[in-house]
Amino acid sequence: MENATLAKEPITGDMLIAAIIGKYPDAQFLLMNCGMGCVSCPASQMESLTEACQVHGLDAEEVARYLNVELGLIEI
Numbered sequence: 903m904e905n906a907t908l909a910k911e912p913i914t915g916d917m918l919i920a921a922i923i924g925k926y927p928d929a930q931f932l933l934m935n936c937g938m939g940c941v942s943c944p945a946s947q948m949e950s951l952t953e954a955c956q957v958h959g960l961d962a963e964e965v966a967r968y969l970n971v972e973l974g975l976i977e978i
Contacts, residue, residue, distance in 0.1 A: 912975045915952035917964040922951060932972050936965050946950070 913922055913929070919941055923930045933941045937958050940946055946954055955962040972977040 910975060913951065913966050913969045913973070915955070915966055916929065918947070919949050919951060919954055920947035922943050926969075926973050926975075928973060929969055932969055933965075936960060 911925070913926070919933070923933075923941065930941050933954075935976040937960065938946075938954060941954075949957070951966060955965050967976075971978055
């Protein structure tokens, strides 16, 4: 399987913030646009997207969809 195919894994709520940013560096800026200004702090690196969204009062499904669409991982 090619790396380009592997890179197309959609983001889900159970993925760690660190894994999301590691795989999709542009996600850091997108998460900040959602109101998660502390995505680079050490504590956030061990949180799942769902956990981080709960802390910030965001809907994890909406944030995951936003990230996936903006990063071109899914089509709308």
